[in-house]
Amino acid sequence: MSKEEWKSTGKELGGAFKGLAKSLVRSAKQGVEDAEEWAKSDENAPKEPKPEESTVFNDGTWRETGKSLGHAFTNLGKTLVKTGEEVVEDLENDKKDE
Numbered sequence: 001m002s003k004e005e006w007k008s009t010g011k012e013l014g015g016a017f018k019g020l021a022k023s024l025v026r027s028a029k030q031g032v033e034d035a036e037e038w039a040k041s042d043e044n045a046p047k048e049p050k051p052e053e054s055t056v057f058n059d060g061t062w063r064e065t066g067k068s069l070g071h072a073f074t075n076l077g078k079t080l081v082k083t084g085e086e087v088v089e090d091l092e093n094d095k096k097d098e
Contacts, residue, residue, distance in 0.1 A: 009079045016065075016072035021067045026042075026056040 056062065 005079055005082075009075055010070045012075055016068040019065050019068050023061050024054060026061065028056065030055050 052058075
């Protein structure tokens, strides 16, 4: 297993977690904004339908975050398996040399 493969896997995981962090922050921000709007609202006022706006919940952000994390973890698994196979092969070769 090359150092470059592990480096690439690490970068991909880092990018996926960065995307996760951004999605979490945007979700928290949206939640706070919604809570603030609720707190300021007059419960007796007639409810007007809210125009549909793009938010982290409906713009595909979470779907993309999930795909990114899934892809990164799949590649991590492949890298781990490949490294394990190489270690076993090296151990078998060392045993044959004895």
